Amino acid sequence: MDMPTERRAIKPDAAAFDEIRIVCVPRYKESELSGSEWRVSYHTEFYRNGNLVFRNDGHTSLDFAVHLLSHTYLNAIDNGFAMYAGEGDFCDQEGCKNKATVKLVQTKEGCGRCGNVKEPEFQTPYRLFCDRHKVRGDSSIDDADCNYQPPQA
Numbered sequence: 521m522d523m524p525t526e527r528r529a530i531k532p533d534a535a536a537f538d539e540i541r542i543v544c545v546p547r548y549k550e551s552e553l554s555g556s557e558w559r560v561s562y563h564t565e566f567y568r569n570g571n572l573v574f575r576n577d578g579h580t581s582l583d584f585a586v587h588l589l590s591h592t593y594l595n596a597i598d599n600g601f602a603m604y605a606g607e608g609d610f611c612d613q614e615g616c617k618n619k620a621t622v623k624l625v626q627t628k629e630g631c632g633r634c635g636n637v638k639e640p641e642f643q644t645p646y647r648l649f650c651d652r653h654k655v656r657g658d659s660s661i662d663d664a665d666c667n668y669q670p671p672q673a
Contacts, residue, residue, distance in 0.1 A: 528606040529626055529645035531614060536602030537574075538615045539567035540593070542585045564592045566601065569610040570617035574601040606648055613653035620648030624668035628661075637661055646671065 543563045550556045562585040566574040574596040579585035585592075596602065606612040611620045626645040628637050647668075649656075656665050 527643040534604040537566040541565045611650040612647040618650035622654040
């Protein structure tokens with residue numbers, strides 16, 4: 521089996537999700553034994569590129585949902601809902617919900633934290649960006665305009 525010649529690069533400073541919400545969900549409980557009443561529960565929702573990717577249902581209070589947020593976050597990651605590389609045809613800028621319009625090939629792979637830079641091995645890394653985020657700036661080693669080129673035709 522031939523190995524692909526390209527791969528989607530890990531996003532710089534990637535986060536597992538780009539939005540987390542705790543949502544109050546009212547419901548009407550009917551019971552002949554204990555009486556009917558309105559109750560609420562709190563769902564913790566994790567989003568990426570504007571899409572719901574994980575939801576934890578049924579916290580009984582906002583305090584409880586907030587208290588368990590880090591546990592719920594780690595549970596979502598442990599169950600495979602985190603995504604650190606680019607996904608689909610969305611822009612690779614964290615928090616952007618736009619479709620990508622530009623493909624940029626990395627010339628070097630660098631670590632922004634440690635400063636190491638190396639030539640890509642085996643596969644050519646690339647990222648996709650929308651028109652708004654295609655200009656990357658010059659302060660990062662890995663994610664700078666000088667480290668990208670358009671793909672070879």
